[in-house]
Amino acid sequence: MQKLETSVTGTGTAMRRAECGILVVQAQSQQLPTPEEASAVVTVTANILRDAIVPYCPQDEETGRTKQDAAISHYSMRTLDTSSQRERRPTSELRRDEAPKYDTTQYARAEFNIQFSDFNALDKLATQCSAMENVSIKSIGWKLTGAILNSIEGGARKCAAQNALQRARDYAEVFADLSAEEAVTKVKAIHINKDSYYQQSTKAQFLYGKRQRIQGRAVDRGELLIELEDVRLDIRVNGNFVV
Numbered sequence: 001m002q003k004l005e006t007s008v009t010g011t012g013t014a015m016r017r018a019e020c021g022i023l024v025v026q027a028q029s030q031q032l033p034t035p036e037e038a039s040a041v042v043t044v045t046a047n048i049l050r051d052a053i054v055p056y057c058p059q060d061e062e063t064g065r066t067k068q069d070a071a072i073s074h075y076s077m078r079t080l081d082t083s084s085q086r087e088r089r090p091t092s093e094l095r096r097d098e099a100p101k102y103d104t105t106q107y108a109r110a111e112f113n114i115q116f117s118d119f120n121a122l123d124k125l126a127t128q129c130s131a132m133e134n135v136s137i138k139s140i141g142w143k144l145t146g147a148i149l150n151s152i153e154g155g156a157r158k159c160a161a162q163n164a165l166q167r168a169r170d171y172a173e174v175f176a177d178l179s180a181e182e183a184v185t186k187v188k189a190i191h192i193n194k195d196s197y198y199q200q201s202t203k204a205q206f207l208y209g210k211r212q213r214i215q216g217r218a219v220d221r222g223e224l225l226i227e228l229e230d231v232r233l234d235i236r237v238n239g240n241f242v243v
Contacts (some may be wrong), residue, residue: 004243006175010167011237012159012161012162012235013234013235014159017231021122021140021141022115022116023112023122024113024138024139025049025135026112027135033106042108045134046080046112048132049112056070056116057071058070071116072117073115074114077111077112078110078111078113082106082107084104084107085104086102111138122226123224123226156196159235160235160237164192164238164239165187165189168189169183172187187242188243190240191240192239193237193239
C-alpha cells in the first residue's frame with residue numbers, strides 16, 4: 001500500500017497572571033516654529049518624567065544596578081526625534097489673486113519604556129503621567145519572567161504535539177481506512193517545526209480606583225487602576241506525518 005503523508009498544525013496553550021507590567025509613555029511637544037523650540041519642550045518634559053521614575057528604581061551603591069526589590073526593574077528612553085509638518089494657510093487669510101502659502105511647524109517626542117514588578121507603583125505612576133502636561137500614555141503591556149515562562153512552556157508544547165498527532169490520526173482513520181487502534185500504532189511523525197508567541201487574554205483597561213483593595217492592591221480614591229491581565233502563551237507545531 002502506498003504511504004499516506006499529511007501535514008497538520010497542532011496548538012497548545014498555557015495561561016498565567018502577568019508578573020511584570022510594561023508602561024510606555026511619550027513626552028511630546030506642541031507644533032512649534034523651530035526644531036530647537038520643540039526639542040527644548042521635550043527635554044524639559046523628559047527630565048520631569050525621569051524625576052518621577054527614579055524614586056521607584058533605587059540603585060545598589062555597590063553594584064550600581066537597580067535593586068532586586070525595586071518597584072521598577074528597568075526603564076529606558078528612546079532617542080529624542082523631531083519631525084516637521086507643512087500646512088496650507090486658509091484661503092481666508094490670502095488675497096484673491098495671491099498664490100497659496102504654507103507654514104512649516106516642528107514637533108518633537110521621546111518615548112519611555114518602563115517595566116514594573118510592583119503593580120501598585122504602576123497605578124501611581126500612570127496616574128502621575130496622565131496628569132502631566134505634554135505627556136501621553138501610549139500603551140500597557142504584560143509579561144512573564146523567564147522562570148515562570150520556562151515552567152509553563154513545556155506543558156503547552158506537549159499539548160501542541162498531542163493535538164497535532166491526534167489530528168494526523170483522525171485523518172489516517174478516514175483516508176487510510178484505519179481503526180482508531182491502528183492509527184495509534186501506524187501514524188508516525190517525520191518532520192516537526194515549532195512556533196510560539198505571546199497573546200494577551202484581554203485588552204488593558206483604566207479604571208478609577210476607590211478606597212479599597214483589589215487583587216491585593218491598595219487603591220486610593222481618584223487613582224488610576226490598570227486592570228491586571230493574564231499572559232497567554234500559545235505554542236503552534238507544524239508537523240508532517242506518514243502512515
